[in-house]
Amino acid sequence: MKNVVRKKIAALPNLAKGEGVGNIPELAGADYLSRVRQAQKRMGEYTHLLLYGDREHFSNIEYFTGFDPRFEEALLIIPREGVPSIIVGNEGSDYANMIGYELRKFVYPPFSLPGQPRNDVRPLDSMLRSAGLTETCKIGVIGWKLFSPEDGLDAEKSFDVPFFIMESMLKVAPLSNLSNAIELMIGLDSGMRIINDLKELLLSEIAGTLTSRNVYRVLQNLREGMTEIEASEYLKISGMPLSVHSNVNFGKNLSYGLASPTAGTKLKRGDVVGIGMAYRRTLCHKVGYFVESAAEEPETRKAFYDTYFRAISAWYQALKIGATGETVYEAVRKETGDLSQFGIGLNPGHLIHTDEWTNTPFWPGCKSRLSSGMMVQCDFTAAQAGRDLIAHAEDGVLLADEATRKKIREASPAAWRRIQERRDFMIGQLGIMLCDEVLPTSDLPGVIFPYLCDTDTVVAFG
Structure with a gap:
């Protein structure tokens, strides 16, 4: 020993050299769109992925967009084919304009901070339908937490997404069509x-x-x-x-x-x-x-x-x-x-x-x-x-x-x-x-x- x-x-x-780090790489719109395309190829039985994010749990949405919710909730919807959609609050609306590829943006004021304007509030389930979700869709819901058998939960049917969002989701598609898909992002053997x-x-x-x-x-x-x-x-x-x-x-x-x-x-x-x-x-x-x-x-x-x-x-x-x-x-x-x-x-x-x-x-x-x-x-x-x-x-x-x-x-x-x-x-x-x-x-x-x-x-x- x-x-x-x-x-x-x-x-x-x-x-001791006192040198800087040199050029810092930048992730461009093409990089993020490439990731979207990879996810679409890996969706399996899902017709759509629905990703939830907030200030602390931003990484999955940011991975596909470069956009990280700062103090609001946000949802990113990725269809098997076609253009993604993002649902943001008032202040996320301008920030989401930095996303470097085509996607549809919806502003849902209840995602905003307390007391801010609530103009033109459409029901969230209506926006989800506008983003392409229907009652026949198979939706992979991605929050941030990977549940395991040790948690005593049904990992496939447990969702770490705010209840008011899940309520709206269930107005669009039945629970039988929703599954926790976080494994796609952070599963040890295949996570993106x-x-x-x-x-x-x-x-x-x-x-x-x-x-x-x-x-x-x-x-x-x-x-x-x-x-x-x-x-x-x-x-x-x-x-x-x-x-x-x-x-x-x-x-x-x-x-x-x-x-x-x-x-x-x-x-x-x-x-x-x-x-x-x-x-x-x-x-x-x-x-x-x-x-x-x-x-x-x-x-x-x-x-x-x-x-x-x-x-x-x-x-x-x-x-x-x-x-x-x-x-x-x-x-x-x-x-x-x-x-x-x-x-x-x-x-x-x-x-x-x-x-x-x-x-x-x-x-x-x-x-x-x-x-x-x-x-x-x-x-x-x-x-x-x-x-x-x-x-x-x-x-x-x-x-x-x-x-x-x-x-x-x-x-x-x-x-x-x-x-x-x-x-x-x-x-x-x-x-x-x-x-x-x-x-x-x-x-x-x-x-x-x-x-x-x-x-x-x-x-x-x-």
Whole structure:
């Protein structure tokens, strides 16, 4: 068994160069329309797909249109043949004009914010009929949640769509003609948002570059007595959309998991600290203790961090195109023992897209296989509250076969150089062996900082 050490490093990958990310790919109307055509080919027995979206659950509609409902509901109707339709609220009406291909737009004022004008309100079922739905249609309803037998629900007939919308749907077509079709979007073996095209992969790499650099900037500027809000200013978040609220947490606040930074909590020596943020398609989050050296690291914490590092290393080393989700899960379990006993309450990692958690194959017995085109997050917090122990080092990777790697290299030499420098760092400095198809997107790849007063020291194999 290799030793785990605290190692001084000369530099983290890419950060010393101070280079920007270069050109950012744009998804055009033709890209979105191509996705619509792919969905039409995969509709099976359905005559129509009806996609629901809102501010939090926007990803499926956005995938086909580039339009994400901001604070209203929206519906996208895709027929097996012909032109799609979108139903939006008052403020979504102008925003939907940015969709870059032909579709029919309907404005349904009740989707709008409270108190806004309700002029010319047609019944929603009337609009659905205008969009082509009839009582004989077979309709695949797509919300966002993938139900399983463990939920105790009929997955085919359970719908995570607001009741007032479903009431209108049932005025158009009987329940027997409606089915939950979310599997088409996020099913592990065939979901359209599970396997990603070149532009999506490049956007994920850029997001990973920027998020990790923002997180590192905060870590470098921590100082005793600063508030969480003051620390969060170093994230320097751009106008790119976020997929989660940013996390800058000191001490007890970290235990809340999803808390936003506060103005009243100040950093103290010895505090546990968590810093994280996410642009769409990736997230970076790092946890460590605000101490300076091994003299402030109790043996219990050192042993805990050693095991956690072995676990994330095993996770990265198990990633391989064709590997099952179960294989990766078991690689982690081999290092930690029972995950829940070690303090890991959720899955060891997940897939990501424009939403922060799309689906995950990393659970006991999962036979779904990892594929080229997946965007994957190494994401599992280990926390033992009674012992004041917590660790988390979340970063993203892409899985890319040889042909996809060639496309990335040719489309963006700058992104390819960044990826290679990260791989070299993980293999050469951390001692984490990676298969050729594993492409890190974070400039803090696999990095655990045991002493946040000294970000030149990381946990590594000796």
